[in-house]
Amino acid sequence: MADIDTGVSCSGWVRDIIGYRWLVLFVAWVGWFGSTPSAAVAQTKTYQTGSMLYLDTGVAKIGVDVSWGGAITDLEKGTASYVNRRDKGREVQFALWDGNATYDSCGGCTGTFGWNPVQAGDRYNHPSTVLSSSIANNTVYTKTQPLEWYPDNKGGGSGKAVADTDVTIEQWITAVPNVPQAFRIHYKTTYSGSAVHGGVCQEFPAVYANGAYQSLVYYGGDAPWTGGQLTTVSPLPEESAGGIAIHASERWAALVNTSGNGLTVYAPAAMPYASVFGHAGSGTGPSDDATYYFRLCTSAINPPSTVQQGDAFLIAGAYPDARTIISNLRATYPPAVAATGYIASPPNNQTLRGALPIVGWAIGSNPLSTINVLIDHRKVLSITADTVPLSEVQAAWPRAPPNSGFQGMLDTTTITNGTHILILQAVDSQGNTILFGARSIAVLN
Numbered sequence: 459m460a461d462i463d464t465g466v467s468c469s470g471w472v473r474d475i476i477g478y479r480w481l482v483l484f485v486a487w488v489g490w491f492g493s494t495p496s497a498a499v500a501q502t503k504t505y506q507t508g509s510m511l512y513l514d515t516g517v518a519k520i521g522v523d524v525s526w527g528g529a530i531t532d533l534e535k536g537t538a539s540y541v542n543r544r545d546k547g548r549e550v551q552f553a554l555w556d557g558n559a560t561y562d563s564c565g566g567c568t569g570t571f572g573w574n575p576v577q578a579g580d581r582y583n584h585p586s587t588v589l590s591s592s593i594a595n596n597t598v599y600t601k602t603q604p605l606e607w608y609p610d611n612k613g614g615g616s617g618k619a620v621a622d623t624d625v626t627i628e629q630w631i632t633a634v635p636n637v638p639q640a641f642r643i644h645y646k647t648t649y650s651g652s653a654v655h656g657g658v659c660q661e662f663p664a665v666y667a668n669g670a671y672q673s674l675v676y677y678g679g680d681a682p683w684t685g686g687q688l689t690t691v692s693p694l695p696e697e698s699a700g701g702i703a704i705h706a707s708e709r710w711a712a713l714v715n716t717s718g719n720g721l722t723v724y725a726p727a728a729m730p731y732a733s734v735f736g737h738a739g740s741g742t743g744p745s746d747d748a749t750y751y752f753r754l755c756t757s758a759i760n761p762p763s764t765v766q767q768g769d770a771f772l773i774a775g776a777y778p779d780a781r782t783i784i785s786n787l788r789a790t791y792p793p794a795v796a797a798t799g800y801i802a803s804p805p806n807n808q809t810l811r812g813a814l815p816i817v818g819w820a821i822g823s824n825p826l827s828t829i830n831v832l833i834d835h836r837k838v839l840s841i842t843a844d845t846v847p848l849s850e851v852q853a854a855w856p857r858a859p860p861n862s863g864f865q866g867m868l869d870t871t872t873i874t875n876g877t878h879i880l881i882l883q884a885v886d887s888q889g890n891t892i893l894f895g896a897r898s899i900a901v902l903n
Contacts, residue, residue, distance in 0.1 A: 502633045504593035511591060511598045513631055517638035518774045520598075520631060527551070527586030528600030528629055529578035530663075532744070533721060535639055535774035540667050540713075540721040542749040546579030546586075547607070548666035550772065552627050552645055553577060554604075554760065557656030557895065558806040566608035573655055575604035575622040577629075577663075582609070584619035589626065598631040624651030634771070637783055643770040654879055654898040655760035656806065659733075659798060662725070662756045663770060667713040669741055669748025671720040674704070674734050675712045675777045678856075682707040682793075683785060688777075694736030694750055701735030705856040706754065709793050710784050712777040713750050722780035724771040724787060725754035727794035730823055731855060757798035759896040761879055797822035797884040797892040799862075804880065809900040814868040816841060816882075819851050820894055821858045824886035829864045832881040833873055841866035843884065873901045 502515045509525040510532065521532035523543075529551035531543040542548045547565070555561075559572020565581055579585040584605055591600045604627055606612050606620040614620035626648045634640035645662065649655070673692035695702050704711070709728050714720030732754045739747025758766060771787060773780040799820030804810055816831055816839065826843035846863025882895040 501638075502596045504596055504598060506593060511593050511600070513593075513596065513598045513633060513641065515633050515638035518641075520641050520772070522598055522600060522629070522631070524588040524591050524600065525585055527576075527578040527602045527604065528588050528591065528627075530631075530643070530772075533641075533772060533774055538719060538774070539744055540671065540774060541744060542666040542668045542746070543744050544747060544749065546583050547576070547581065548664075548749060549578050550663050550665055551577040551661075552629070552647070552663045553607070553661040554625065554647065554649075554655070555658045555660060556760070557658035557800065558654065558897065559656075566610060569611060571608035571611065573622075573653075574607040575625045575627075576607045577602055577604050577627050580605040580607050580609055580614075580619055582616045582619070584609075587621065596632065598629075600629050602627045602629070625649055634783075634787070637773075639775045639779070640771060640773045640783055640787075643772060644767070645770065646765065646767045649760045649762075649764040652762050654762065654806070654896050656801065656897065657757050657759040657798065657882075657893070657895040659729070659753070659755035660758050661753050662728075662758075662768065664751065664753050665713070665721065665723055666749045666751050667721050668744055669739070669746055669750070670715045671713040672736060672738075672750050673714050673716075673720075674750075674752060675714055675718075676704060676706045676710065676732070677708045677781075678705045679707060683788070688781075691734070693738070694734055697735045697737050701733055701751075703854060703856060704732050704734060706730055706732050708781075708784070709754060710780070711752050711754065712780060713752065714777050718776050718778070720775075720777065722773040722777055722784070723752075723754065724773070724784045724791075725756060726788065726791045727768060727796055728754035728756040729796045729798055729821075730793075731755045755798060757796065757894055759881065759893055761881065761896050793823070795823055795886060795888070795890040795892060797826065797886070797894045799882070799884065799894045801882060801895040801897055804897060804899055806897045807899075809902050810870055811901065811903045812870060814870050815865065816868050817863075817865045818882065818895065819846075819848055819863045820882070820884050821851065821855055821862050822884055822886045822892065824888055824890065825859065826884050826886050828885040829866075830883040830885060830891075831866070831868055832883055833878050835879075835881070837883075838872065839866060839868050870901050871903050875901050875903060
């Protein structure tokens with residue numbers, strides 16, 4: 459999305475997921491198979507103005523543009539307007555990425571850019587299509603068929619958009635009961651394709667604020683939810699300098715102005731990490747060039763026929779109030795266990811035989827104990843986690859374990875010849891399991 463680099467690159471075979479414009483939430487992801495959201499509080503109202511669908515609590519209002527794929531292009535409280543909508547790569551919106559693909563750091567300027575369905579549209583400002591929408595029951599709903607952000611190597615270009623017909627993005631926006639400055643965004647993505655898209659931090663959602671909101675506030679200490687001192691980063695590092703990665707223990711962050719007013723996002727099922735950058739262009743309004751970005755790392759894989767659901771919380775106003783709101787929200791939406799990582803071996807879409815090295819790295823919200831190798835969802839090998847020292851991972855992910863790498867050998871003669879899906883599953887110290895990587899492989903012995 460957009461022609462802005464949001465990350466920090468890594469050396470060696472460790473591909474720093476933060477190093478590319480990857481994502482998500484991501485704002486928050488509460489389980490892959492969450493329930494459909496309930497109706498918002500009764501005093502809210504919904505209405506349509508032109509292509510905009512609004513939900514208004516009387517204290518704050520949020521709006522999506524159905525001519526821009528249903529992306530959130532407006533969030534206001536009083537006279538403050540928070541969301542930047544200069545082009546279709548910004549806004550507050552959902553986008554998917556592929557841990558098996560290759561991306562350049564400039565949004566496709568080199569011609570190398572993989573799978574990236576984007577809710578609002580593509581790099582040429584073609585809009586994604588809203589397949590259906592409604593504003594019933596104090597809920598704003600949209601269903602979108604996204605465009606590929608970079609169409610040039612996918613059969614399109616500046617004059618031709620490329621729709622990803624394998625993906626639909628559904629979005630329900632409701633008010634948080636009794637909290638009129640807070641909104642719950644429930645996302646549901648349906649992937650019906652046959653390709654295996656590997657694990658990576660998704661933009662769930664990408665968060666772009668206006669130029670006035672140039673400070674990032676978060677809690678990065680070791681005692682979350684105890685009221686500990688917050689960290690403020692200001693000004694944010696420029697996109698041209700690669701941005702920064704932060705350790706956000708409470709899984710929220712806020713972009714605020716000099717008065718501490720701004721946009722806060724809570725991601726309960728994200729990793730306790732975010733990537734952040736600034737773009738100090740001209741102006742401070744919604745359509746101006748200057749913008750500030752972050753996304754919390756919510757990792758996901760997209761093997762064939764995948765449905766994933768989860769929630770994001772957007773809170774308008776002063777960040778101390780937002781922190782109190784989040785502290786209360788976590789009783790219903792607690793931080794979930796999470797993990798992310800990278801498969802260095804085997805490569806994707808390779809024919810393999812004999813002894814197969816399984817090599818990579820993984821980190822979790824809890825310490826990891828085991829990496830399970832699944833072939834077509836059946837466990838065939840267990841590897842001890844956190845046994846290989848990798849300084850690259852620590853450099854990219856603050857407070858990551860020093861020995862976050864793993865390695866093992868898989869005997870492919872125990873697997874039938876043919877095409878298979880290989881998935882890696884992390885097991886943490888509490889026995890929780892999280893899928894974090896996927897490959898398509900062919901076995902020929």
